[in-house]
Amino acid sequence: MVDTYGHCSTCGKNMLIEQVLDGKLEKRFTADYDEVQYLLDNGSRMRVVVCKQCQEKGKQDDTKEVMQTVINGWKKEVDDLVADPKRPDWTKERGDKHMKEYSSISIVTDKEKEFKGAKKESSGG
Numbered sequence: 001m002v003d004t005y006g007h008c009s010t011c012g013k014n015m016l017i018e019q020v021l022d023g024k025l026e027k028r029f030t031a032d033y034d035e036v037q038y039l040l041d042n043g044s045r046m047r048v049v050v051c052k053q054c055q056e057k058g059k060q061d062d063t064k065e066v067m068q069t070v071i072n073g074w075k076k077e078v079d080d081l082v083a084d085p086k087r088p089d090w091t092k093e094r095g096d097k098h099m100k101e102y103s104s105i106s107i108v109t110d111k112e113k114e115f116k117g118a119k120k121e122s123s124g125g
């Protein structure tokens with residue numbers, strides 16, 4: 001699965017809909033749309049789109065799968081930049097280096113609420 005804007009990261013459902021309102025194209029999310037916040041091992045936080053149905057099934061706890069989908073999404077973005085003739089600064093070498101760095105990132109805690117609870121635990125060091 002490749003992480004795509006407005007799509008569920010675990011089932012791939014598109015939750016981005018386009019509507020014409022008063023002659024203007026408006027983009028909005030369906031009622032299934034939801035996000036989960038994860039803490040990454042590089043200390044940053046990441047919001048990932050996981051639909052309500054998948055969250056009911058606990059799919060957001062499958063952090064390896066979620067992370068792989070996100071990394072695939074980054075890889076696609078980088079591939080697009082490398083292929084873009086308007087972005088000569090994105091050489092293949094730069095893309096490879098970027099992805100080498102980013103593909104090693106993993107999720108440390110599944111959810112924001114667990115992240116808050118995890119502060120008590122020792123950081124190991």
Ligand SMILES: [Zn+2]
Nearest residue numbers: 008011051054
């Ligand atoms: Zn889903």
